[in-house]
Structure formats: structure tokens, C-alpha cells
Amino acid sequence: MLDLAIIGGGPAGLSAGLYATRGGLKNVVMFEKGEPGGQITGSSEIENYPGQKNPGESGFDFMSTWWKQCSHFGLTHTWANVTGIRKNEDGSFDILLEGDKIEKAKAVIVATGSTPRRAGFKGEDEFFGRGVSTCATCDGFFYKNKEVAVLGGGDTAIEEAIYLSNIASKVYIIHRRDGFRAAPTTVEKARKNEKIEFITNATIKEAYGDKAGLSGLILNTQNGERDLKVPGVFTFVGLNVNNEILRLEDGFFICDVVDGGQVDVDLKMQTNVAGLFAAGDIRKDAPKQVVVAAADGAVAALSALSYIENLH
Structure with missing residues (x-):
């Protein structure tokens, strides 16, 4: 039986693994179906992590050193797709894996994070991957010297618009309000960028194109409809928490969740289920910042250590 199962390999999961193994747990496994690093590896720029050696580096470069450090004390990475978690009568947990496999653990930390939310405009699904994207780092190169649009008003949207301005000939930021949730300094930086144009109090009504991909967007604005002819739009309108592994056969969750599905x-x-912890973007009131996710992982690991010690 595992001492601790960590589900998710982003900053929260990696940090949890570091603190748990360094704290003395010998049998700690991090389950992640891909390479460790998490969603942040798709970010174009990280510049607000305390002590960061190279502010402004990409999320991929920033996370590239984490696994070596976090595995130094014995953390193991298992490539597996976790499908569920169940608690047994003896207090242990079953970790259900794809292929009808089961791992048992004394305690579990869930750090599965979140995924980008769809904006919901007509044509979004039709042109997803063919002009509609949620990752500027992944797809920005395809729009070199072309005009693109960014939908959203948070930090990610504005930061990615600034990143895209280094590639595209022009970037339109479309936001449904005048005000922005992004940090004022980030917004000011974008406003000073000559290649960025703000279109506020506007929404996307429809994306249109042909077999070759996206051709443009029909916007609803204060002055009526506007046809914005762009071959690419990047949407940053929030995140959906990845909580499906916490759902039981009857549709309820194994632990308490709040509105929106956060744990x-x-x-x-600690959740309301003894021995089950949650860290990072999946937990309630998460600020969606790397430094907080890492701190969450550390706290969860220390709590798990205490819980496991008290089992004996």
C-alpha cells in the first residue's frame, strides 16, 4: 500500500511530492498521464514567482527544473489516467486507474487543476484547432505577421495578448466590459503597445470561415455588429476544475464541493473526508497563481504527513 498518492503533476502536485518525501514518507507516487509540469507549461511568460532566476521565461522553461528537485527525495511518477477515488471501510483509499487497475493508499492529495473554459459563441467548436485556440504559446507561431484576436479580460488574456504582439501584426483584445480583472500594470503595458487595440463592451456572436479554417468574427458591440476579419482568436474566459475523479457512481462527490465544483x-x-486533501486550482477560492499552487501542495503534504503519523 502506498503511504501517499498524489494525483496531478502540476506545481501543486510536485510541491506536495517534494514536501512529503523530504518529510520522511518512503512510498509516495504521483499519478499523472503526461509529463510533469501542468497547465502552466503552456504559458508564454512567468515573471511573478518569488526568487525566479529568469523573470519573463516561458512556463515550460520555468517548470523544466521542478521534477529533478521534487523527485530528489524519492517521489515516483507513474504515467496513468486516474478515473476515480474510493474510500474503504478500513480508512484506506482505492485509486482507480484506466484499465481496471487499482492502487491502494493511506492518504490522497488531489491536485488535478483546471482546464480552459469554452466561451460559447457560435462556431467555436467547429473552428477549434483551426483558428480558435486557448494556447498562445502553442499556436501563436501560426499567425506570424497576421492579425489575431484575444477574448477575455483577466491576467492570462492580457499577458497572452502582449505575447502575441511579438508575433502577429496586430492584436485585438475583445472584452465584454470596460474594466478588466487583470492587474492594472499589465493592462497599462498592453495599452501602451501600438500593436494592440482594445474592443470593449463587446462579445463574439459568431466565428465564421471555410474548410481552410477561421476567416473572421462577428462581434456584438455598442454600435451594432462588427465584422472582424482575423484568421485566429485566442479565448481566455476562465477555467473548469478537473473534479471528475471525485465523482461517485451515484453522481455525488466523495467529498464536499462548492458552487462551481471546486473542492x-x-x-x-483537508476535505471533509479524513485523509483526502486537495491543492491548487481544484480547491475553493484558488487564486490561479503558481506560487499559491506550490504553497497549497506543501501545506497538503504536511497535513498528510501528520494524518499518516496519527494512523499508527
């Missing part, structure tokens, strides 16, 4: 935890990252 309800206390300051120790």
Missing part, C-alpha cells in the same frame, strides 16, 4: 477544504487543505 471545499480548510486551511490545511
Whole structure:
């Protein structure tokens, strides 16, 4: 039986693995169906992590050193797709894996994070991957010297618009309000960028194109419809928490969740189920910042250590 199962390999999961193994747990496995790093590896720029050696580096470069450090004390990475978690009568947990495999653990930390939310405009699904994207780092290169649009008003949207301005000939930022959730300094930086144009109090009504891909967007604005002819649009309108592994056969969750599906935890990252912890973007009130996710992982690991010690 595992001492601790960590589900998710982003900053929260990696940090949890580091603190758990360094704290003395010998049998700790991090389940992640891909390479460790998490969603942040798709970010074009990280510049606000305390002590960062190279502010402004990409998320991929930033996370590239984490696994070596976090595995130094014995953390193991298992490439597996976790499909569920069940608690047994003896207090242990079953980790259900794809292929009807089961791993048992004394405690579990869930750090599965979140995924980009769809904006919901007509044509979004039809042209997803053919002009509609949620990753500027992944797809920005395809729009070199072309005009593109960014939908959203948070930090990610504005930061990615700035990143795209280094590639595209022009970037339109489309936002449904005048005000922005992004940090004022980030917004000001974008406003000073000559290649960025703000289109506020506007929404995307429809994306249109042909077999070759996206041709443009029909916007609803204060002055009526506007035809914005762009071959690419990047949407940053929030995230959906990846909580499906916490759902039971009857449709309910194994632990308490709040509106929106985030896991309800206390300051120790403990859920209402003894031995089950949640950290990072999946937990309630998560600020969606790498430094916080890493801290969550550390807290969850320390709490798990205490929980496991008290089992004996």
C-alpha cells in the first residue's frame, strides 16, 4: 500500500511530492498521464514567482527544473489516467486507474487543476484547432505577421495578448466590459503597445470561415455588429476544475464541493473526508497563481504527513 498518492503533476502536485518525501514518507507516487509540469507549461511568460532566476521565461522553461528537485527525495511518477477515488471501510483509499487497475493508499492529495473554459459563441467548436485556440504559446507561431484576436479580460488574456504582439501584426483584445480583472500594470503595458487595440463592451456572436479554417468574427458591440476579419482568436474566459475523479457512481462527490465544483477544504487543505486533501486550482477560492499552487501542495503534504503519523 502506498503511504501517499498524489494525483496531478502540476506545481501543486510536485510541491506536495517534494514536501512529503523530504518529510520522511518512503512510498509516495504521483499519478499523472503526461509529463510533469501542468497547465502552466503552456504559458508564454512567468515573471511573478518569488526568487525566479529568469523573470519573463516561458512556463515550460520555468517548470523544466521542478521534477529533478521534487523527485530528489524519492517521489515516483507513474504515467496513468486516474478515473476515480474510493474510500474503504478500513480508512484506506482505492485509486482507480484506466484499465481496471487499482492502487491502494493511506492518504490522497488531489491536485488535478483546471482546464480552459469554452466561451460559447457560435462556431467555436467547429473552428477549434483551426483558428480558435486557448494556447498562445502553442499556436501563436501560426499567425506570424497576421492579425489575431484575444477574448477575455483577466491576467492570462492580457499577458497572452502582449505575447502575441511579438508575433502577429496586430492584436485585438475583445472584452465584454470596460474594466478588466487583470492587474492594472499589465493592462497599462498592453495599452501602451501600438500593436494592440482594445474592443470593449463587446462579445463574439459568431466565428465564421471555410474548410481552410477561421476567416473572421462577428462581434456584438455598442454600435451594432462588427465584422472582424482575423484568421485566429485566442479565448481566455476562465477555467473548469478537473473534479471528475471525485465523482461517485451515484453522481455525488466523495467529498464536499462548492458552487462551481471546486473542492471545499480548510486551511490545511483537508476535505471533509479524513485523509483526502486537495491543492491548487481544484480547491475553493484558488487564486490561479503558481506560487499559491506550490504553497497549497506543501501545506497538503504536511497535513498528510501528520494524518499518516496519527494512523499508527
